[in-house]
Amino acid sequence: MNLLALPAFTDNYIWMLHDGHRALVVDPGDAQPVLHALQQHGLQLEAILVTHHHADHVGGVTVLREATGASVYGPARERIPEPLRRLSQGDRVTALGLEFAVIDVPGHTAGHIAYYCADYEGAPLLFCGDTLFSGGCGRLFEGTPAQMLASLSALAALPGATRVCCTHEYTLGNLKFARAVEPDNTALAQYQAQCVALRAADQPTLPSSIALELQINPFLRTRQATVQDAARAFDATTSDEASVLGALRTWKNQF
Numbered sequence: 001m002n003l004l005a006l007p008a009f010t011d012n013y014i015w016m017l018h019d020g021h022r023a024l025v026v027d028p029g030d031a032q033p034v035l036h037a038l039q040q041h042g043l044q045l046e047a048i049l050v051t052h053h054h055a056d057h058v059g060g061v062t063v064l065r066e067a068t069g070a071s072v073y074g075p076a077r078e079r080i081p082e083p084l085r086r087l088s089q090g091d092r093v094t095a096l097g098l099e100f101a102v103i104d105v106p107g108h109t110a111g112h113i114a115y116y117c118a119d120y121e122g123a124p125l126l127f128c129g130d131t132l133f134s135g136g137c138g139r140l141f142e143g144t145p146a147q148m149l150a151s152l153s154a155l156a157a158l159p160g161a162t163r164v165c166c167t168h169e170y171t172l173g174n175l176k177f178a179r180a181v182e183p184d185n186t187a188l189a190q191y192q193a194q195c196v197a198l199r200a201a202d203q204p205t206l207p208s209s210i211a212l213e214l215q216i217n218p219f220l221r222t223r224q225a226t227v228q229d230a231a232r233a234f235d236a237t238t239s240d241e242a243s244v245l246g247a248l249r250t251w252k253n254q255f
């Protein structure tokens with residue numbers, strides 16, 4: 001099985017899994033990079049998994065479905081091009097012989113879902129759309145800080161070895177912000193140096209892992225005193241964990 005990050009637009013990745021014959025893709029905002037990869041590797045598209053309704057995640061769905069007959073799966077409570085199988089927490093999808101469990105992760109959008117495969121070649125795999133990024137999290141367009149905190153906590157509780165496939169290459173910008181929050185985090189400084197080198201070589205910084213994100217991502221570290229103190233320095237009214245996350249998100253928007 002192969003895991004590919006197909007670049008799209010300026011900073012999207014369309015994740016593709018294939019076994020040399022059949023493929024699935026996640027959040028195809030544009031059909032062209034997918035059609036190109038299918039042709040290049042001689043693949044039949046079997047399934048399209050969608051995490052949320054934003055155009056840069058669904059823009060290629062109809063063209064791909066009509067061209068390939070692939071089954072489309074997406075969140076139960078969002079407007080996604082029909083026909084699709086609507087999914088929510090606890091539902092399961094089987095594609096390419098892999099089983100994915102659906103996790104509700106509202107916050108970036110109201111009905112955002114993530115797809116978790118417990119065993120992909122010896123370790124878990126997560127497609128989390130625009131909820132969790134390496135070093136950051138999605139903007140709160142339709143949800144509250146408390147919802148995003150609960151969603152990120154559910155993802156943070158997955159096994160440390162879980163490979164995290166996010167939809168955007170936002171890592172370097174996120175890490176600049178993360179260092180402003182935690183200037184003395186040495187794991188963060190090391191990871192930033194690695195990511196700068198990867199981007200200089202035109203390589204993706206993804207997938208990340210849950211274990212790594214727990215060490216470096218301020219949005220998963222809202223219980224740490226260092227992160228809480230930094231959030232309070234930005235917004236003195238900060239109290240509970242959700243308000244720490246809300247303050248970080250507002251700070252990042254202005255950063």
Ligand SMILES: [Zn+2]
Pocket residue numbers: 052054108130
């Ligand atoms: Zn989005």
Ligand SMILES: [Zn+2]
Pocket residue numbers: 054056057130167168
């Ligand atoms: Zn997006």
